[in-house]
Amino acid sequence: MTEGETGTDAPEESGGTGTSARRTKSEHQIRREAELHKRSRRSTSIATASTIVVAVVLIVGVTASPGWPTVQDKFFNPSQFADGLPDVLRGFLLNIKIFLIAEPIVLVLALAVALVRTLRSPVFFPLRAIAVFYTDVFRGIPTILLIYLVGFGVPALQLQGAPNDPVTLGIIALILSYGAYVAEVFRSGIESIHPSQRAAARSLALTHGQTMRYVVVPQAVRRVIPPLLNDFASLQKDSALVAVLGPLEALRQASIHSSLAFNYTPYLSAALLFIVLTVPMARFTDHLAARAARRQLAGGHV
Amino acid sequence: MSLLSIQGVWKNYHDHSVLRGIDLEVAPHEVVCLIGASGSGKSTLLRCVNLLESIDDGAVYLDGTEITDVRTDPDDVRKRIGMVFQSYNLFPHMTVLENVTLAPRKVHKTPAAKAEAEAMELLARFGLEGKAKEYPDRLSGGQQQRVAVVRSLATQPRLLLLDEVTSALDPTLVMEVLGVIRELKAAGMTMIIATHEMGFARDIADTVCFLEGGVLLEHGPPEQIFTAPENPRTREFLRRVLESGRL
Ligand SMILES: Nc1ncnc2c1ncn2[C@@H]1O[C@H](COP(=O)(O)OP(=O)(O)OP(=O)(O)O)[C@@H](O)[C@H]1O
Numbered sequence: 001m002t003e004g005e006t007g008t009d010a011p012e013e014s015g016g017t018g019t020s021a022r023r024t025k026s027e028h029q030i031r032r033e034a035e036l037h038k039r040s041r042r043s044t045s046i047a048t049a050s051t052i053v054v055a056v057v058l059i060v061g062v063t064a065s066p067g068w069p070t071v072q073d074k075f076f077n078p079s080q081f082a083d084g085l086p087d088v089l090r091g092f093l094l095n096i097k098i099f100l101i102a103e104p105i106v107l108v109l110a111l112a113v114a115l116v117r118t119l120r121s122p123v124f125f126p127l128r129a130i131a132v133f134y135t136d137v138f139r140g141i142p143t144i145l146l147i148y149l150v151g152f153g154v155p156a157l158q159l160q161g162a163p164n165d166p167v168t169l170g171i172i173a174l175i176l177s178y179g180a181y182v183a184e185v186f187r188s189g190i191e192s193i194h195p196s197q198r199a200a201a202r203s204l205a206l207t208h209g210q211t212m213r214y215v216v217v218p219q220a221v222r223r224v225i226p227p228l229l230n231d232f233a234s235l236q237k238d239s240a241l242v243a244v245l246g247p248l249e250a251l252r253q254a255s256i257h258s259s260l261a262f263n264y265t266p267y268l269s270a271a272l273l274f275i276v277l278t279v280p281m282a283r284f285t286d287h288l289a290a291r292a293a294r295r296q297l298a299g300g301h302v
Numbered sequence: 303m304s305l306l307s308i309q310g311v312w313k314n315y316h317d318h319s320v321l322r323g324i325d326l327e328v329a330p331h332e333v334v335c336l337i338g339a340s341g342s343g344k345s346t347l348l349r350c351v352n353l354l355e356s357i358d359d360g361a362v363y364l365d366g367t368e369i370t371d372v373r374t375d376p377d378d379v380r381k382r383i384g385m386v387f388q389s390y391n392l393f394p395h396m397t398v399l400e401n402v403t404l405a406p407r408k409v410h411k412t413p414a415a416k417a418e419a420e421a422m423e424l425l426a427r428f429g430l431e432g433k434a435k436e437y438p439d440r441l442s443g444g445q446q447q448r449v450a451v452v453r454s455l456a457t458q459p460r461l462l463l464l465d466e467v468t469s470a471l472d473p474t475l476v477m478e479v480l481g482v483i484r485e486l487k488a489a490g491m492t493m494i495i496a497t498h499e500m501g502f503a504r505d506i507a508d509t510v511c512f513l514e515g516g517v518l519l520e521h522g523p524p525e526q527i528f529t530a531p532e533n534p535r536t537r538e539f540l541r542r543v544l545e546s547g548r549l
């Protein structure tokens with residue numbers, strides 16, 4: 001018997017063994033299901049109709065406005081779109097590269113910082129202080145400012161062996177900024193695990209490190225996956241901020257094309273590319289959240 | 303010689319003393335039941351023995367060595383003491399088998415195959431062999447609590463601390479968990495059991511201790527405590543328990 005059916009079936013006569021024999025539905029239930037079916041069809045048609053109305057109003061409203069022809073030419077210009085897209089797309093691959101390099105390092109750094117903040121022994125006081133200082137400072141600095149500071153500041157120091165390639169510097173700045181954010185996400189996850197879990201682990205003679213590794217962190221990470229994915233999406237977008245240092249990523253390509261042709265359509269292409277990347281991520285986050293909610297329900301019964 | 307010796311233990315929270323000079327000797331294979339009203343300090347005493355709480359005065363000896371000495375390694379002590387909590391505290395992200403084998407593998411460095419074989423044997427002994435691959439949230443409360451007992455037994459502790467292990471369970475499930483504890487007694491396990499189940503305490507305990515306001519007011523064999531308590535406070539407590547129908 002499937003889940004949906006158990007609810008609508010009348011209780012089995014006593015002595016019935018449950019799982020196998022299915023009763024034929026009563027007249028009453030058949031009428032009820034027909035009514036439910038009718039209703040669901042009706043709500044589908046209502047949704048369709050209202051969507052069409054809203055879309056028409058929007059399109060007519062926008063295209064009928066006096067400035068529309070200019071806007072269409074400057075922002076939605078098909079030939080400009082075709083012209084700019086290959087370069088913007090090439091630039092966008094650099095955005096993806098920046099993101100793919102930065103994200104794993106952010107995760108490792110952030111988890112390390114969050115874990116250091118859970119250490120209680122006085123030996124670790126300096127480490128703990130550094131972790132607190134790091135999160136406080138780097139969460140406070142706007143990401144774009146940090147990119148300027150790292151991107152122009154580090155090369156100016158003229159240190160031996162310090163990187164001076166703008167992409168690397170941009171990645172370092174993003175890592176520093178997002179590391180601080182994500183560390184706080186991890187920390188809130190760790191703190192959300194009930195102390196009784198820790199007590200149980202310690203009573204089994206697990207050390208603090210083992211308790212964290214096997215009991216607390218696995219549960220904490222599961223809990224913070226949705227906010228983490230949210231930060232991922234944010235980091236994907238903010239990879240465009242590296243444009244201020246000059247590398248030819250999507251935004252920079254778009255602005256080059258746009259200034260050559262006095263047309264803003266290339267920006268639109270760049271925006272579309274970012275959307276194409278973040279929308280699947282958003283749906284995936286929803287999917288995970290829904291799954292977690294279902295699991296919660298499944299675990300509800302005793 | 304006593305397996306566990308608790309001598310003049312004090313515990314304060316802020317400026318409030320919840321244990322006020324507790325003395326208690328537990329012999330090998332002895333089953334001690336702690337009874338007393340809510341807030342009398344039963345859980346706190348168990349947590350102090352397990353070093354989950356630090357004490358503010360006195361000393362606790364396990365097998366003749368002081369475990370409350372600041373130089374002892376708490377993990378060393380906990381390797382020899384098992385604890386089962388009122389709220390089971392199973393690890394929800396691990397299967398039953400993983401819950402049970404975690405400490406043997408990571409703390410006692412038992413090879414995985416051996417740890418699993420031993421765990422399966424224990425699970426079978428308590429009627430849980432079919433649940434090894436389940437996650438805790440798929441089990442009934444009684445099954446979860448039995449898994450928690452098995453988990454604490456998997457490291458072969460010298461002493462088992464049980465803190466109101468049945469109070470989160472409905473009456474039909476209480477019996478199955480109490481059955482497990484009876485079996486442990488038969489196998490010679492030394493236990494300290496905090497409980498509100500007076501009938502059970504009377505039945506299983508070698509010694510019953512009555513706590514009130516952090517003081518161990520009276521202790522003795524169950525027949526004496528339950529039929530001829532010397533202390534008027536004990537009598538008062540048992541009268542109230544009797545009135546509420548829990549004896
Ligand atoms: N972490 C804590 N901080 C402050 N006070 C505490 C803490 N833990 C326990 N107490 C207090 O210590 C006293 C004894 O608590 P304890 O949990 O040992 O009682 P108990 O006998 O186990 O009660 P119950 O039968 O309800 O479990 C209570 O007054 C309680 O409020």
Ligand SMILES: [Mg+2]
Binds near residue numbers: 345466496
């Ligand atoms: Mg208690």
